Amino acid sequence: TACSSKYVLSPMHPMWQGPLAVPGGDRQSPIDIVVRKSIFDGELKPLVTSYDPHTCQQIWNNGYSFLVEYDDTTDKSTLKGGPLKDKFRLCQFHFHWGETNAWGSEHTLDRKLFPAELHLVHWNSDKYSLFEEAVMEDNGLAVIGVFLKVGKRHEGLQKLVDALPAIRHKDSVVEFNRFDPACLLPTNTDNYWTYHGSLTTPPLTESVTWIIMRQHIEVSHDQLAVFRSLLFTSAEEEVQRSMVNNFRVQQPLRGRTVRSSFI
Numbered sequence: 001t002a003c004s005s006k007y008v009l010s011p012m013h014p015m016w017q018g019p020l021a022v023p024g025g026d027r028q029s030p031i032d033i034v035v036r037k038s039i040f041d042g043e044l045k046p047l048v049t050s051y052d053p054h055t056c057q058q059i060w061n062n063g064y065s066f067l068v069e070y071d072d073t074t075d076k077s078t079l080k081g082g083p084l085k086d087k088f089r090l091c092q093f094h095f096h097w098g099e100t101n102a103w104g105s106e107h108t109l110d111r112k113l114f115p116a117e118l119h120l121v122h123w124n125s126d127k128y129s130l131f132e133e134a135v136m137e138d139n140g141l142a143v144i145g146v147f148l149k150v151g152k153r154h155e156g157l158q159k160l161v162d163a164l165p166a167i168r169h170k171d172s173v174v175e176f177n178r179f180d181p182a183c184l185l186p187t188n189t190d191n192y193w194t195y196h197g198s199l200t201t202p203p204l205t206e207s208v209t210w211i212i213m214r215q216h217i218e219v220s221h222d223q224l225a226v227f228r229s230l231l232f233t234s235a236e237e238e239v240q241r242s243m244v245n246n247f248r249v250q251q252p253l254r255g256r257t258v259r260s261s262f263i
């Protein structure tokens with residue numbers, strides 16, 4: 001079901017960070033959000049998430065990050081509201097992080113780097129019938145981005161952290177159920193920035209409405225250290241490489257406007 005886009009590269013291809021800018025791409029992600037240049041839009045609504053923990057299926061290492069995948073064959077776990085006109089189905093969430101707490105996020109706020117960033121990936125189930133279809137369309141996907149800061153231990157995250165040693169290597173999968181992704185959202189989801197962008201890993205398609213939360217979540221140093229114990233490489237490979245710095249370089253804004261839901 002690999003996307004048929006012309007930008008699909010194998011995960012091990014040196015350009016997995018993708019070309020610096022996709023040829024002809026004028027809405028690439030991630031970007032730096034210049035807070036004072038974002039435009040308040042009073043039409044932006046609160047986000048409405050309704051996630052069913054029972055639709056959680058598995059957690060696996062895809063060689064870029066680790067993904068928690070949800071059953072998206074029905075409208076059980078959905079996102080609507082915010083900047084969105086349609087209803088979007090949750091298909092997976094994953095993270096990006098650094099080798100140290102000094103960096104790791106894909107987006108930045110006035111150039112401020114966070115140690116990690118959570119992405120909750122949804123596709124437009126009002127308009128399309130499969131993720132693979134939606135990924136090719138300009139209103140196909142909606143990704144919620146949440147910044148992580150190092151501080152107190154995140155109790156909800158621990159269940160996920162405890163599963164990571166079982167998926168250390170690329171392509172390892174374990175069954176994972178009853179996880180409510182809502183526990184990873186900040187307490188305030190009314191304040192966010194939104195802009196039109198792309199996937200930050202191949203196929204890099206320009207199909208994403210990004211919704212970046214203003215409020216971060218806190219995780220402990222030890223919890224983040226377990227993320228860094230994952231490997232980019234499969235069990236067979238002779239040289240093992242730690243899964244760290246799995247973020248893309250930032251992309252030009254190309255005149256895009258970043259809107260805010262708050263003043």
Ligand SMILES: CCCCNCc1ccc(S(N)(=O)=O)cc1
Pocket residue numbers: 001002003119121132135143198199200201202203
């Ligand atoms: C068609 C198969 C593609 C699998 N991978 C999709 C994908 C890539 C990047 C992001 S992200 N990092 O922009 O949220 C989400 C989902």
Ligand SMILES: [Zn+2]
Pocket residue numbers: 094095096119200
């Ligand atoms: Zn991501």
